[in-house]
Amino acid sequence: MSTIQAEHFTQALTLLLDEAFDQVHGLFLDPGTALFETLATITAEKASVPVGGQCATLAAQVRHTAFYLDVLVQAVRTQQYERQDWGKIWRETRAVTPAEWEALKVELRASYDRLKQLIADTTEWPSERHLGGAMAAVAHTAYHLGEIRQALCTLR
Numbered sequence: 001m002s003t004i005q006a007e008h009f010t011q012a013l014t015l016l017l018d019e020a021f022d023q024v025h026g027l028f029l030d031p032g033t034a035l036f037e038t039l040a041t042i043t044a045e046k047a048s049v050p051v052g053g054q055c056a057t058l059a060a061q062v063r064h065t066a067f068y069l070d071v072l073v074q075a076v077r078t079q080q081y082e083r084q085d086w087g088k089i090w091r092e093t094r095a096v097t098p099a100e101w102e103a104l105k106v107e108l109r110a111s112y113d114r115l116k117q118l119i120a121d122t123t124e125w126p127s128e129r130h131l132g133g134a135m136a137a138v139a140h141t142a143y144h145l146g147e148i149r150q151a152l153c154t155l156r
Contacts, residue, residue, distance in 0.1 A: 006124045013119060013134050020141045021112050028142065035065075039105050041063045042152070047104075048095035051151040058148055060093035062104045065144045069111040069137060075120045076133055 019025050021035045039062065047058040056064075067089055075081050096104065115137060125131050 001105045002054055006100060008124075009125060009131070009134075010119060010122065013138070014116070016138045017023070017037060017112075017116070017119075017141070020138055020145060027125050029145075032144055033145075033149065035148075036109070038145065038149060038152070039108075042101075042148075044101035044154050045095050046152070051147075051154065056090045057093060057095070058151055059096045059101060059104055060089055061144050061148050061151075062108050063093050065141060066108040066111040067103070069108075069115050072133055073111075075113050109130055113141040130154060 015025060016027060019027050019029055019034060022037075024031050024034050024037075042058060044059075047062070050057055064086075067084075071084055119134065122130070124135070
C-alpha cells in the first residue's frame, strides 16, 4: 500500500479551499466565481430575499457556511463531535441590513481563516475522520457556493 505524504495532502487541500473561497485556479470553478468574489457582488437587499419564495436567504447560506466551518474546526481540534442544531440558522436568518451583510461576510472570512490555521497547524492526518472533515469543508463550501450562484440567477 502506498501512502500520501501529509504535506502533499495539506497543499492540495489548501489549493482547493483557496479556489472555493478566494481565487480560482481552474480546478473546478470558472474565473471570478470563488465564494468571496461572488459575495462581493451581492447587496444586502439581494442577500435578504428568500430564494424561490420558500427557501432560505443568501444571508442564511453565508451564516450556515461560517457555522459549519466553525463546528468542523472545533470538532477536529477537540475530537468532540457534538450534536448541533443545523436548522436554527435556516429558521432564524431573515433580511439583513447592509451593515449586517458586511458583518456576515467578515464572520465567514474569520471562520475560513480559523480553518486555514487548523490546516497549517496539522502536521499529520491521523485518521479518516480528520481527512474526511478536511475534504468535507471543500465539498460543503462548493455546494453552498453553487446554491448562492444559482439563486443569483433568479434574483437578477
